[in-house]
Amino acid sequence: MQQSMFNLRVPLPERGEVFLMNTLTDGQLIVSTEIAALLDRVGDAPESVQPEVLNIEEREALVALTEHGFIVPSRATDTEALNKYFTDFREDTEQLRVTVLTTLQCNFACDYCFQGDHGDYNKHADKMSLDDSARLATWIEGRLDELHPKRLTITFFGGEPLLNIPVIYDQAERAKKACDERGIQLSLGIITNGLLLTEELVDRLLPYGLAYVKVTLDGDRDTHNVMRPLRGGQGTFDRIVENIRKVASKVRIAVGGNFDADSVESFPALLDFLKEQDFADKIVKVAFKPVIRERSAARKGIIPLTVVTDKPLAGTCMTAAGAGGSSICDTCSFVDEQMSHLREETKKAGFTTVDGVHMGPCEIHKKHAYTVGPTGSLYACPGFTGDKGLSTGHIDDRKDSWLMSTAERFEHLAAWHNCGDCAFIPVCAGGCSVASHTELGDMNTPTCHKPAFESALVSLAHEAASAFSGAH
Amino acid sequence: MKRPARFQELTNMATIKIVKSGKEAAKPVNYCPWVLDSGEPAPTK
Numbered sequence: 001m002q003q004s005m006f007n008l009r010v011p012l013p014e015r016g017e018v019f020l021m022n023t024l025t026d027g028q029l030i031v032s033t034e035i036a037a038l039l040d041r042v043g044d045a046p047e048s049v050q051p052e053v054l055n056i057e058e059r060e061a062l063v064a065l066t067e068h069g070f071i072v073p074s075r076a077t078d079t080e081a082l083n084k085y086f087t088d089f090r091e092d093t094e095q096l097r098v099t100v101l102t103t104l105q106c107n108f109a110c111d112y113c114f115q116g117d118h119g120d121y122n123k124h125a126d127k128m129s130l131d132d133s134a135r136l137a138t139w140i141e142g143r144l145d146e147l148h149p150k151r152l153t154i155t156f157f158g159g160e161p162l163l164n165i166p167v168i169y170d171q172a173e174r175a176k177k178a179c180d181e182r183g184i185q186l187s188l189g190i191i192t193n194g195l196l197l198t199e200e201l202v203d204r205l206l207p208y209g210l211a212y213v214k215v216t217l218d219g220d221r222d223t224h225n226v227m228r229p230l231r232g233g234q235g236t237f238d239r240i241v242e243n244i245r246k247v248a249s250k251v252r253i254a255v256g257g258n259f260d261a262d263s264v265e266s267f268p269a270l271l272d273f274l275k276e277q278d279f280a281d282k283i284v285k286v287a288f289k290p291v292i293r294e295r296s297a298a299r300k301g302i303i304p305l306t307v308v309t310d311k312p313l314a315g316t317c318m319t320a321a322g323a324g325g326s327s328i329c330d331t332c333s334f335v336d337e338q339m340s341h342l343r344e345e346t347k348k349a350g351f352t353t354v355d356g357v358h359m360g361p362c363e364i365h366k367k368h369a370y371t372v373g374p375t376g377s378l379y380a381c382p383g384f385t386g387d388k389g390l391s392t393g394h395i396d397d398r399k400d401s402w403l404m405s406t407a408e409r410f411e412h413l414a415a416w417h418n419c420g421d422c423a424f425i426p427v428c429a430g431g432c433s434v435a436s437h438t439e440l441g442d443m444n445t446p447t448c449h450k451p452a453f454e455s456a457l458v459s460l461a462h463e464a465a466s467a468f469s470g471a472h
Numbered sequence: 473m474k475r476p477a478r479f480q481e482l483t484n485m486a487t488i489k490i491v492k493s494g495k496e497a498a499k500p501v502n503y504c505p506w507v508l509d510s511g512e513p514a515p516t517k
Binding site: 003019020023024025026027028029030031032034052057061065067068069070087088089095097099155157189211212213254256287291354358359360361362363364381382383426427430433434464468 | 476487488489490491492493494495497498499500501502503507508509510512517
């Protein structure tokens with residue numbers, strides 16, 4: 001027997017204890033330093049952990065550590081369990097996930113938008129027709145009959161999805177009917193800039209299973225208005241906040257935000273503002289990430305992640321914790337630090353946020369998760385939309401050889417095979433494949449932000465320890 | 473004071489505090505935390 005390769009630990013010296021986490025089982029324990037030392041002996045001095053030389057407490061501790069996944073028979077067991085974990089995740093049929101891009105058009109003029117072509121901000125970009133919407137609904141029904149999932153989750157995204165509300169209503173109605181007929185639970189989500197968010201929209205979608213609306217605020221009022229203006233340059237902050245206020249009592253609101261080196265300092269002020277609002281307790285999640293700056297030579301629809309200016313964050317990874325080449329991005333520590341800082345500030349303000357440790361595997365590794373473009377092209381994830389060369393299929397189920405070949409590429413994505421013995425593999429999966437593809441030219445090469453994971457782990461450990469103390 | 477629900481007493485050893493059990497299958501993120509970071513629940517608070 002030996003320690004699992006997925007074990008992580010954070011010393012808690014002020015308590016004389018150690019936080020242990022196994023990323024494969026998600027087991028999280030707080031143990032005495034003696035038990036942590038006992039765990040070390042499993043690997044370093046196996047003869048000292050034979051049952052005949054241990055006392056009852058030590059034997060019980062070893063049993064508990066084994067039950068929670070911290071001790072395994074061999075490295076081969078770990079590898080086998082990891083493969084099963086990814087296979088189970090990939091093949092899971094419990095849920096069918098569909099991200100629908102109702103349009104690639106947008107009413108905002110954010111310079112950093114990875115989807116925009118900055119000449120016309122996608123004013124004339126693709127928009128899903130009601131005919132294509134009907135075809136998409138038929139395609140979804142086909143998948144439901146094939147998989148028999150328990151849940152269908154549809155996320156409306158864009159462009160700005162609310163620029164094509166008729167398609168949202170059409171999809172919601174058709175999906176609801178299809179799910180009701182099959183006894184499937186339907187869950188809808190909208191990721192919007194918030195400008196066109198109305199009570200009417202929410203009221204209309206709630207009966208169909210609207211679960212949340214995510215709105216983006218890029219810093220405090222002045223900063224947001226510079227980062228996310230209308231095409232005419234007008235600010236959007238006040239209207240978005242008022243729109244949130246009107247619907248917050250009806251639907252769960254999540255707030256996202258994109259920061260860069262110039263705007264990052266304004267985010268604590270945004271948090272202060274949000275916590276003073278009468279809808280603060282309705283916000284279910286707040287999470288910030290770095291902006292994506294487009295290289296002039298980059299193709300439309302691709303997320304470029306390479307630093308292109310002398311500003312610390314300009315052009316850097318959008319993943320914050322998962323992207324960025326391990327050697328070519330010298331700004332990553334800045335990103336990691338800011339991510340950690342904003343995560344802590346968000347928690348201090350009383351909002352739920354991502355913990356920074358559980359960041360994967362994302363849905364690109366899931367067989368039954370699709371992104372559908374406005375004209376019916378299928379993609380493995382939203383980050384690849386716009387590059388039809390990376391389309392994996394079409395809702396008309398055409399069988400072009402290049403589509404099948406691309407689909408096969410995505411089916412075999414396993415960047416973590418190049419991650420060695422890294423304990424974060426189960427919660428990272430080799431990082432964001434979009435970042436790998438764009439920054440490193442190979443979606444099967446890992447993008448590593450291990451320091452960000454380590455920093456988040458420390459926070460997780462201290463939060464757990466503190467909550468545990470408070471519970472006594 | 474009442475314990476938060478996620479803290480479970482699964483062992484009689486006072487020296488091991490179980491923050492989260494590793495006995496059940498882990499529940500992966502299951503959405504895109506990078507590009508979309510949707511409004512779906514954060515994995516842990």
